[in-house]
Amino acid sequence: MSYSILNTYDNYIDANLHMMQLQEEGINCWLKDENTVTIDPLLTNAIGGIKLMVHETQKDRATDLLRTIVNKAKENRACPYCGSLNVEYIFSNRKTSNWFSAIFTYLLGGYALASEKMYHCFDCEKEFAEVKEVVIPTKEGSADAL
Numbered sequence: 001m002s003y004s005i006l007n008t009y010d011n012y013i014d015a016n017l018h019m020m021q022l023q024e025e026g027i028n029c030w031l032k033d034e035n036t037v038t039i040d041p042l043l044t045n046a047i048g049g050i051k052l053m054v055h056e057t058q059k060d061r062a063t064d065l066l067r068t069i070v071n072k073a074k075e076n077r078a079c080p081y082c083g084s085l086n087v088e089y090i091f092s093n094r095k096t097s098n099w100f101s102a103i104f105t106y107l108l109g110g111y112a113l114a115s116e117k118m119y120h121c122f123d124c125e126k127e128f129a130e131v132k133e134v135v136i137p138t139k140e141g142s143a144d145a146l
């Protein structure tokens with residue numbers, strides 16, 4: 001059993017996201033040094049970040065899949081409200097008191113981190129989940145509070 005490094009990360013959010021997406025495609029992969037980086041971010045540089053390890057026999061396929069995942073993620077980063085690409089990935093606390101994030105959670109059911117992964121738009125100051133296709137009701141929308 002030999003594994004090699006497919007990619008490296010300086011944060012565990014992207015690392016976990018990519019690992020889960022590859023695993024959904026049947027790729028045998030895991031994260032190395034994840035705990036070290038999470039516990040002490042200052043060590044990240046020293047140890048070279050979180051490594052996404054993939055089994056040698058699946059590396060070619062995993063490389064293609066990862067490229068697709070990354071490209072798709074870029075497309076999805078456009079703000080659904082204003083179309084801006086000035087958007088940052090944030091790790092938001094569960095705002096289940098907020099009815100529209102509750103809907104997101106419902107629509108994305110089964111995706112464990114869905115309610116916590118959000119993007120923040122620096123142009124219109126709105127937050128949204130990464131799935132752009134979800135239709136956001138604007139009537140009574142707390143997102144329009146601004």
Ligand SMILES: [Zn+2]
Pocket residue numbers: 079080081082083084121122123124125126
């Ligand atoms: Zn925006």
